[in-house]
Amino acid sequence: MSTEHKITTQQVNFKVFRFNADEDYLPYYEDYSMEVTSEEVVLDILNRIKWDHDGSFSYRRSCRHGICGACAIKVNGRSTLACKESMNDMVDLFGSELTIEPLSIKRVVKDMIIDKGDFWEKHEAVQPYLVADIDENPETENLVSPEDADALDDADLCIQCGACHYACPAVAINEEFFGPAAFAAAYRFSADVRDNSEERLKTVNEMGQGVWDCVKCFECAEVCPKEINPIGKITKLHQMAFQEGIAENNVAVRHAVGFKKSIEKRGVLDEGGLVLYSEGPSIVKHIPVALRMFTKGKIAMPWAIPTSDNMDEIKKLVESSSTAKF
Known part of the structure; x- marks a missing residue:
């Protein structure tokens, strides 16, 4: 017995960003109202705007299979891959009023097309290739075990769409x-x-440019169309820095160490103690903010911080999960 798939439609209003760097002084938005079907994705809407409303509307597209990353844009401020995102899901999430914008407004060349020069420069800076001594005439294959392949944790599935990059507040x-x-x-x-690169890990551990300046907002994990979870890779780079002994004694590194020590000591996070451990004497600059937080009940004195009733279990969990020396 076959079940017939029923196509539904709904009215959606689109507010679309428009700008031509060669002609326009300021960007503007144009409104389009359309009947959207349950089978359409965001890329179908971009196509319909160009084909049915304004042939000058510009955007990038290519494979339409979620492989190349060319069609990444923002819908209601959320980075998305246009060829993969269902219009039904967008309406369920945001309602029937949708704003379509490029990944980065300040980098716009024309409409949805942006200059991704900064993205590719930063990609190149981390040595995105194997650094290894190879035999030009090998007699055997350089085999990688399934376990070693699994250690890559799907990082090799990244399509360089830029969705996470331009959703990142630290990049902004x-x-x-x-x-x-x-x-x-x-x-x-x-x-x-x-790989035997000694420079890559040092490069991504430099303050200002490296992993220690990540603010842990999880935006990259939320918007990644391939579900690669970039913040998980950032955490693993932190761990690798400790394992290789190249983590420097700076505020960000001490923050990570202090977090572990706080949980290990009480089973809960002592936020005031964490700031003191991380910043040392320079904590005095935070006193005005700390006093306001204290009066609002947002921070507790050290003697008022509770200790978990399950410290034996917590210490075992910390010990089993800590694979690097701090």
């Missing part, structure tokens, strides 16, 4: 910061058993 305010896609690439090759 810090031009030096490499960004989650570059870190995923750095992990992919640093975790490869065939």
